[in-house]
Amino acid sequence: MKVIKRDGRLQDFNLSKIKTSISRASDDAGQPLNIADIDNLAEDIWDSIEKYQKDPIAFNIIHEIVLGELEKWGFSLVAKYYNQGKLE
Template sequence: MKVIKRNGREQKFDLDKIKISIERASDDTKIPLTRSDSENISKKIEKDILRDYKEFINYTQIRKVVEKNLVKEGFEKIAEAYKNI
């Protein structure tokens, strides 16, 4: 799967980048995520993305999937901080 970046370039999908962004948002809110929380949320995000997008996804679509999953798992404040990263 390819990600279409803001500048229009394509890049291979990398779940680790999403994990890092979620961890930054967690740090910004001072709400710690356990390793288990991080792994569970990341797996759900990856599952949603692979299910709904086959070849390409753009950065705004990724952000929506991440935010939706954070809220769904009860991390509303982290989702809000993620929006600002």
């Protein structure tokens, strides 16, 4: 699967980048998630991305999916910090 980046480039989808971003956001939020939580979140994120059935898929759609899954799992503060990372 390919991702359309902000600058229009195509890049291979990499779930480990999302996991790293979630981990960093959780650390920044002062609510570090354990590996099992991050892996379970990543699995749900991947399932949601696959259900979207777009290839290539735009980065902002992936971003919204990640935010939605974080909220669904009750990690609202982590979602806030994840979203702030997009702006930096």
